[in-house]
Amino acid sequence: MLRHTAPLGIGLPPDEELLLDAPDDRLAPALVAAGGGDHGPAAKALAQTREAAEWENRDRAVQRLAAFAAARPEWFEAWQEASPHDPDLLLVKAELAVTRALASPAHAELLREVTPLILAAAESDPRDPVPWRIALDHARGTNAPHTEFEQLWARAVRRSPHHYGCHVAALRYLSAAWYGSHVECFDFAERAAQDALPGSLLKALPARAALAYLTSGAPRTGIPRARLDAAADLAAELSRSYEPADPWPAEVRNLLTCVLVELERWEDALGQLRLIGPYATSFPWDRLTDDPLGHFMELRGQVRLEVAATMPLRGGPAGPDDHYA
Known part of the structure; x- marks a missing residue:
């Protein structure tokens, strides 16, 4: 793990270069x-x-x-x-x-x-x-x-x-934390993403619904794992359509990273951290802590350790079946 952790930091800016809500x-x-x-x-x-x-x-x-x-x-x-x-x-x-x-x-x-x-x-x-x-x-x-x-x-x-902002506001209203349910929230998000234009941040709306579900503290029995993974995959596809270290999709990339961590998809999370570059955002980390930037820094280290733990001693990433071992 120690041998692999340092190389896994390639592409990640140092802590002192990180910006919060730039x-x-x-x-x-x-x-x-x-x-x-x-x-x-x-x-x-x-x-x-x-x-x-x-x-x-x-x-x-x-x-x-x-x-x-x-x-x-x-x-x-x-x-x-x-x-x-x-x-x-x-x-x-x-x-x-x-x-x-x-x-x-x-x-x-x-x-x-x-x-x-x-x-x-x-x-x-x-x-x-x-x-x-x-x-x-x-x-x-x-x-x-x-x-x-x-x-x-x-x-x-x-x-x-x-309009992304209006959809986010509607998603919050429909969430289980307010006046809807996780299923209602997902249904709304998936419809919006399906109708969205290419490159629209609405493609990340199901990932936002997934984040609300995964961080709700409720038992994870209401939404199938496949639906959560599909939401993350769609947001990852959107993320790849933007240049690395682009501030415009920074919040979407941060929330996607949080979802991937919750799903223990460590290599995918590391990939998003590289795409984020220096642009940390308060959301979603302020849902978890009073120190979003500090939490983001610690998370980067945690993700690198988790990826290193899946790598064999002689180098090279683990096989796909090892990710959920």
Whole structure:
């Protein structure tokens, strides 16, 4: 094991080069400027996503900016004073309010007060699906019945049928942890993946359902192993369609790695760690620990040891039958 562990580290960046939730090249300067109190670059970056109808980029940027505003509110307060009716500001404001409310034990009551913010964001640009992703998160926290969820879902997909963020929000609502079941969650995820465009992150939605099932703490008797492996294989196929160390699919690769570890598919997990490169993401590791980056570092070592344990003394990988020995 010791002999094999070091070579297995080839292709893995050292710990000191790892980045947690690194922003893309367009958003990074906006966050730096916001840290200095200037909201202008953030407003411009979001406006560009709206004007170009880049809804996936817009959703990611809104979530990152809302998280930054929660920690460093000065720039956001200045933005509100300067442009209170800016449609991009309204969207970040709605996301921030929903995120804060969901984190509170009294989330149902707090979320009812947020409804006007979501409606204002939705009315500011009727094309935009992101307010409806926020509305789906809001519905989950307010114990909305399935009929209301289905109405919101219809509005979301009418604006963008393949929007990843809206599908993730719907999957959470349908999960066993909220108002559905593991089977319902898988059925929804598999349908979405089947209808997805080539290269779409929706191909990883079944792996996300698998992650929820495997980390639920419940007995693993409801979903067949073959269905879990198929979900992981589909996400792996998606991962291979992107370049190594690409920040865009980083979260999908991180969640896939977690699924592969839970399934004890160690060599496949090592392959994903190499594709991840330096781009660790808080999700899914924050489901397991309060130190996502530290856990990610430890996991890389664990996976290398597990792969080394399957290798014969004279080198070379073990045969396929040895992986589940």
